[in-house]
Amino acid sequence: MIPTNSIGLVATQTFTFAEDAPFVLDSGATLQPVTLAYETYGQLNAERSNAILICHALSGGAHAAGYHTGDEAPGWWDDCIGPGKAFDTDRFFVICSNVLGSCYGSSGPTTINPATGKPYGLGFPVVTVQDMVRAQVKLVDHLRINQLFCVAGGSMGGMQVLDWAADYPQRLRAAIPLATTARHSPMLIAFSEVGRQAIYADPAWNDGEYYDRPNKPDAGLAVARMVGHITYLSDDSMQEKFGRRLHGQERYGYDFRTEFEVENYLKYNGHKFTRRFDANSYLYVTKAMDYFDLSTNGSLMGAFAGATAVKFLVVSFTSDWLYPSYHSKEVVKALTAVGADVTYLDILSRWGHDAFLLEVETMTGLLTNFLGRLWREERKPYAVNRKPFAANYEKEAQ
Amino acid sequence: MIPTNSIGLVATQTFTFAEDAPFVLDSGATLQPVTLAYETYGQLNAERSNAILICHALSGGAHAAGYHTGDEAPGWWDDCIGPGKAFDTDRFFVICSNVLGSCYGSSGPTTINPATGKPYGLGFPVVTVQDMVRAQVKLVDHLRINQLFCVAGGSMGGMQVLDWAADYPQRLRAAIPLATTARHSPMLIAFSEVGRQAIYADPAWNDGEYYDRPNKPDAGLAVARMVGHITYLSDDSMQEKFGRRLHGQERYGYDFRTEFEVENYLKYNGHKFTRRFDANSYLYVTKAMDYFDLSTNGSLMGAFAGATAVKFLVVSFTSDWLYPSYHSKEVVKALTAVGADVTYLDILSRWGHDAFLLEVETMTGLLTNFLGRLWREERKPYAVNRKPFAANYEKEAQ
Numbered sequence: 001m002i003p004t005n006s007i008g009l010v011a012t013q014t015f016t017f018a019e020d021a022p023f024v025l026d027s028g029a030t031l032q033p034v035t036l037a038y039e040t041y042g043q044l045n046a047e048r049s050n051a052i053l054i055c056h057a058l059s060g061g062a063h064a065a066g067y068h069t070g071d072e073a074p075g076w077w078d079d080c081i082g083p084g085k086a087f088d089t090d091r092f093f094v095i096c097s098n099v100l101g102s103c104y105g106s107s108g109p110t111t112i113n114p115a116t117g118k119p120y121g122l123g124f125p126v127v128t129v130q131d132m133v134r135a136q137v138k139l140v141d142h143l144r145i146n147q148l149f150c151v152a153g154g155s156m157g158g159m160q161v162l163d164w165a166a167d168y169p170q171r172l173r174a175a176i177p178l179a180t181t182a183r184h185s186p187m188l189i190a191f192s193e194v195g196r197q198a199i200y201a202d203p204a205w206n207d208g209e210y211y212d213r214p215n216k217p218d219a220g221l222a223v224a225r226m227v228g229h230i231t232y233l234s235d236d237s238m239q240e241k242f243g244r245r246l247h248g249q250e251r252y253g254y255d256f257r258t259e260f261e262v263e264n265y266l267k268y269n270g271h272k273f274t275r276r277f278d279a280n281s282y283l284y285v286t287k288a289m290d291y292f293d294l295s296t297n298g299s300l301m302g303a304f305a306g307a308t309a310v311k312f313l314v315v316s317f318t319s320d321w322l323y324p325s326y327h328s329k330e331v332v333k334a335l336t337a338v339g340a341d342v343t344y345l346d347i348l349s350r351w352g353h354d355a356f357l358l359e360v361e362t363m364t365g366l367l368t369n370f371l372g373r374l375w376r377e378e379r380k381p382y383a384v385n386r387k388p389f390a391a392n393y394e395k396e397a398q
Numbered sequence: 399m400i401p402t403n404s405i406g407l408v409a410t411q412t413f414t415f416a417e418d419a420p421f422v423l424d425s426g427a428t429l430q431p432v433t434l435a436y437e438t439y440g441q442l443n444a445e446r447s448n449a450i451l452i453c454h455a456l457s458g459g460a461h462a463a464g465y466h467t468g469d470e471a472p473g474w475w476d477d478c479i480g481p482g483k484a485f486d487t488d489r490f491f492v493i494c495s496n497v498l499g500s501c502y503g504s505s506g507p508t509t510i511n512p513a514t515g516k517p518y519g520l521g522f523p524v525v526t527v528q529d530m531v532r533a534q535v536k537l538v539d540h541l542r543i544n545q546l547f548c549v550a551g552g553s554m555g556g557m558q559v560l561d562w563a564a565d566y567p568q569r570l571r572a573a574i575p576l577a578t579t580a581r582h583s584p585m586l587i588a589f590s591e592v593g594r595q596a597i598y599a600d601p602a603w604n605d606g607e608y609y610d611r612p613n614k615p616d617a618g619l620a621v622a623r624m625v626g627h628i629t630y631l632s633d634d635s636m637q638e639k640f641g642r643r644l645h646g647q648e649r650y651g652y653d654f655r656t657e658f659e660v661e662n663y664l665k666y667n668g669h670k671f672t673r674r675f676d677a678n679s680y681l682y683v684t685k686a687m688d689y690f691d692l693s694t695n696g697s698l699m700g701a702f703a704g705a706t707a708v709k710f711l712v713v714s715f716t717s718d719w720l721y722p723s724y725h726s727k728e729v730v731k732a733l734t735a736v737g738a739d740v741t742y743l744d745i746l747s748r749w750g751h752d753a754f755l756l757e758v759e760t761m762t763g764l765l766t767n768f769l770g771r772l773w774r775e776e777r778k779p780y781a782v783n784r785k786p787f788a789a790n791y792e793k794e795a796q
Contacts, residue, residue: 027652126652186636186660187628193661194624197653197668198596201617219599226592227625228587235722238584244691252689254425254524256594256681260688262584263591270595283654290658291650293642323720324633 002067006074007041007082007089011067014038014107015097015299017138024325029125032114036139037062037105038097041081042089044145049378050369052087052147053098053172055091055153055160058228058285059277064096065089079360086367088315091375092149097139099132099160100284101284106135107206109280121280126225128157129292133163147171149378150371154178154356155162155323156285159292162303162331164296169307176313176367177199179356181327182294182303184335186320191231192286195224199279229269234319234352238262281378300334308333313370316361318357330395343370402459403438404472405480405487408462410462410503412436413495415536425764427523430512434537435460435503436495439479440487442543445774450485450769451570452494452535453551453558456626458684463487477758484765489773490547497530497558499682504533507606507678519678520606525670527554527690531561534759535569539712542637542705545569547776548769552576552754554683554720557690560701564692567705574711574765577754579725580692581734586720589629590684593622597677606678619677620668627667632717632750636660689771697730705733709770710740713761715753716723741768 002008009106015036017023022030032255044051054064054077065081067074075096080086098106100125109124116123137216140148151172153163156179165175181188199205202220210216233241242262245338249259258264294303312335316328325346332344347362356363413434415421418703420428437460442449452462452475463479465472473494478484485492497505499522538546549562549570553635556578563573597603600618608614609795631639640660647657657663673674692701710733714726723744730742745760747753754761771778 027650089488094608107400122654126654138596176662184642185633186640186642186658187633189626189642189658190628190660190664193658193664194621194628197624198599201596202599202622203601219413223596223599223621226595230588230592233585235583235585235719237587242584243580244584252425254427256520256524260584260587260591262588266588266591267595321633375665382535383504392542 005082005084007066008079008361009069010039010041010063010075011068012037012039012062014105015139015142015194016144023135023217024127025125025131027126030124031107034100034107034135035134035286036097036100036107038095038139039063039065039075041065041094041105042092044093044143048145049149050091051093051095051140051143051145051148052088052150052152053096053148053164054081054231055136055151055157056096056099057153057157058154058289060157060271061102062096062106063097063104065094070389072337076087077357079167080363080367086364086371088368088371092371097141097142097310099285099288101127101132101281101288103278103281103336108215108278110211110278119212124280124284126235127164127207127284127288129159129288132288133160133167136161137168140171147173148243149374150174150176152178152367153178155180155353156289159289159389161296164305165307165310165312169310172310173378174311174313174370175307176315176370177328179317179323179353181292181323182300182331183327184290185327189290191227191322192290195286196283197222199282200228202279207278208283210279216274217279218271218274219276223280224268224282225277226270229266229320232352233348234321236319237352237354238351240350243264254384256257261324297325300330301337304334304338304340308339310340310372312340313366314344315356315366316346317349317351318346319350319352320353320355323398330375403477403480403482404429405464408437408439408461408473409466409468410435410437410460412503413537413540415725418546421533423529424526425524425525427714429505429523432533432536433496433503433507434495434533435504436493436537437461437463437473439463439492440490441661442491442541446543447545447547448489449491449493449538449541449546449560450491450548450550452479452536453549453555454494454497455551455553455555456687457574457671458555459500460494460496460504461502463492463601471601476757477755478761478765481580484762485769486766487543487551490769493537493541495534497683497686498533499545499679499686499776500503501679505684506676508609508676512556514526517609517736518556519609521631521791522678522682523633523683525682526686527557527561529564530686531558531565535566538569543770545571547772548572548574550574550576550765551579553751554573554687557687559576560692560754563705563708563710567708570708571776572711572768573707574713575726576713577715577721577751579721580698580729581725582688582690587688589625589720590688593625593684594681596621596625600677602676606681608677614672616672619672619680620665623671624664624668627664629720630750630752632719632748634717634748635750638748698728698737698791702732702736702738706737709772710738711764712742712765714744714748715747715751715757716744717748718751718753720751
C-alpha cells in the first residue's frame with residue numbers, strides 16, 4: 001500500500017539528444033546519441049521558476065521518489081521528496097535524472113553501441129562529473145527551464161551540485177551540497193580503486209565483456225559494495241547496529257561461516273547489490289568521482305568566482321569519515337571568500353556518511369527552512385536583488 | 399651492508415611441543431604436534447630475568463630484528479630492537495615467535511597434516527589469540543623463563559600482550575600494548591570479513607585447497623591486503639604521501655589503467671604481499687582477531703583482576719581510526735579500576751594505525767624511559783615490592 005504522504009505512482013521517462021551532432025566529453029571522446037533517464041514529481045509553474053534538480057550518488061538512479069508499479073519500496077530519497085516533505089511537491093517541480101555512465105536507463109556501458117549493435121562495455125568513453133552535469137543541462141534545456149530554483153544532492157550528488165554552481169551559476173538560484181567534497185581525496189580514490197580491483201580480480205569480469213555470458217562478475221562487485229558499505233557507516237553506528245552480536249548462533253562456531261551480525265549485513269547487502277547494479281557502471285561512476293577536483297593550484301576560489309548570486313546550504317556530518325567535515329569547510333571558505341551567501345551546518349550525527357539519507361527529521365527541518373526562506377524571497381518584488389537575506393530584510397524594514 | 403646498530407645476522411629457530419599429548423585449543427579441537435618458529439636477540443642473564451617477548455601483528459613473523467643471510471631488509475621491528483635501541487639487546491634478551499595459524503614457520507594451514515601427509519588447508523583448526531598466547535607460554539617454559547620482564551606488541555600483537563596480562567599475570571613484570579583493543583569492534587570485524595570475502599571470491603582459492611595447484615588465490619589476497627593498507631593509513635597521511643598526484647603521467651588518461659599515485663601504491667603493495675603471505679593464513683589470523691574479546695558483560699575489569707602487579711604502558715595514536723584511542727582508554731579505565739600501575743599516552747600523530755611502527759623517535763624515547771625505570775627498580779633490593787613507582791620513590795627518600 002502506498003502511503004498517503006507519497007507522491008504515489010511514478011514512471012521513468014527518457015530524453016535523447018546529440019542525435020545529429022555528437023556530445024563531446026571532457027576526454028575529447030564523443031557520444032552520439034545520448035539518453036538520460038529521468039523522473040519528475042509535482043507541477044512546473046507558469047513562470048517555470050519552481051524546478052528543483054536532485055542529483056544522485058554512486059549507485060542511485062532517476063527514481064528518487066514515489067513508487068513504480070508493483071514495487072514495495074519507494075525511490076531512494078522518498079523520505080525527503082513528496083507532498084509536504086522537505087522537497088515539497090505541492091510547491092516544487094522536482095527532477096531527478098540518472099547520471100551518464102550508470103545503468104538505470106541513461107547512456108552507459110550497458111547501452112547498445114550503435115556502431116557494433118552490442119553493449120558498449122569498456123568501449124563506453126570514460127565520463128566525468130562535469131560530463132554528467134553537462135548532460136543534465138541539456139535535459140533542463142529540453143524542459144525549457146531557464147533557471148532552476150535549486151540543485152541538491154549528497155555524496156557524488158553533491159559533487160554535481162558544486163559543479164552546477166561552478167560551471168552554470170546563472171542556471172540556478174540555490175545549491176545544496178550535502179556530505180560531499182569539491183576535491184576527491186586520495187583516501188576516497190583508494191577506496192574507489194579497491195572496489196575496482198575487486199571487480200578486475202573476478203575472472204567473470206572478462207575485461208568488461210560479460211553481457212552475453214551466463215556468469216557476471218557478481219563476486220567482485222559484491223566485495224566492492226561491501227567495502228563501500230563499511231565506509232558509509234561509522235564505528236559508532238556499527239557498534240549500535242551490530243555490536244559483536246552473532247548471527248543465528250549463540251556461540252562461536254570456530255569455522256569460516258558467517259558468524260557475526262555485521263558479516264551477515266555486509267554479505268547480504270553485497271550480494272543484493274549485484275542484482276541491481278552493473279559492474280562496469282561501478283567502474284565508470286567511481287572513476288568519474290576520482291577525477292573530480294574543482295580546485296586550481298589548491299584553491300577553490302576560482303571555481304566559484306561566478307557563483308556569487310547563488311545561495312548555498314552546505315551540510316556535513318560529524319561522524320562522516322569518508323567525506324569529513326573539512327571538505328565542506330573548504331568549500332564554505334572559498335564561497336565566503338568570493339562573497340557568496342552561504343549557510344553551513346556541521347550536523348552532530350552518529351550515522352557516518354549515510355547520515356545525509358538517515359537524518360530525515362534534521363534534514364527535513366533544515367531543507368524546509370532554507371527552501372521556504374528562498375521561496376518567500378523569490379516571490380517578493382525585489383527578489384531580483386540577489387544580495388543576502390539580511391540586506392533584503394533591511395530594505396523591507398525601511 | 400648491515401648497519402652497525404643492528405643486531406646483525408640472525409636465524410629463525412623452531413620449537414616443537416605437544417608431541418606426546420595433544421595441544422587443546424579454545425574450540426576444543428586439538429593439534430599434535432605444534433611447532434613455533436622463533437628468534438631471539440641478546441643474551442639471557444644468569445637470573446633469567448631480562449627476557450622481553452615481542453608479539454607481532456597480522457602479517458608479521460618471528461623475524462623481528464636483524465638480517466637473515468642474503469636479505470636486504472631487516473626484521474619488521476628492527477627500528478626498535480637492537481643494541482642501544484628501545485628494546486636494547488645489550489640489556490635484554492628479546493624473543494619473538496610466529497603466531498599459530500600464520501605461515502612463517504609456526505603450525506598453520508600450510509603445515510603438513512601428519513594424518514594426511516598434505517597441507518592442512520582449511521583442515522587446520524580455527525585458533526584464537528588465547529591459543530596463540532598459550533603456545534607462547536610453552537615456548538617461554540621451554541626457554542626456562544619463569545617471568546618475562548615485559549611483553550610488548552602493537553595491533554594484534556597488542557591483543558596478545560593484553561591476553562598475557564589477563565591470563566598469565568604472574569608470568570610478566572610489564573606489558574606494553576600499542577594501538578590495540580581488548581575487544582574487537584564490529585568495524586574491525588567488517589574489514590576482516592571483506593578481506594576474507596575477497597579471498598573466497600577468488601576461484602583459485604578453491605575452498606582452501608590450492609597448495610598443489612599452479613594458481614594461487616593471489617588476486618583475492620591482493621585485494622584483501624589493499625583494503626588493509628587503506629585502514630593502516632590516515633586521510634591526513636594519504637594527503638601528505640600521495641595527494642592527487644598522478645603516477646607516470648601528466649594528465650588524466652580517461653581509461654582504467656593505474657593513474658593516481660595512491661592506486662599504484664595499493665596495487666604494488668597488494669601484489670607484493672601475495673609473494674610473502676598465504677591466503678588461508680590470512681583467513682585464520684583475521685578470524686582469531688575477530689574472536690578477541692576480553693570483556694564480560696561489557697566490562698574488562700574481570701579480565702585484569704589478577705594483573706594488579708603488572709606495570710602497563712598503554713599507547714594509542716590520535717589518527718588511528720582503525721583502533722581509535724577509545725579502545726585503549728577502555729583498557730586503561732579497567733586497569734585503573736583494578737588498581738594496576740598504568741602509564742597511558744595518546745600520541746599526536748598523522749600516521750594512522752601504522753604510527754606504532756612509524757613514530758620511531760617518539761616510541762624509542764617512550765619505551766626506553768619506561769623499560770629503563772622498571773629495570774632500575776628491578777635491580778633495587780626492594781624490587782619485590784610491586785607498588786607503583788611513586789610509592790617506591792617515597793621509600794627511597796625516607
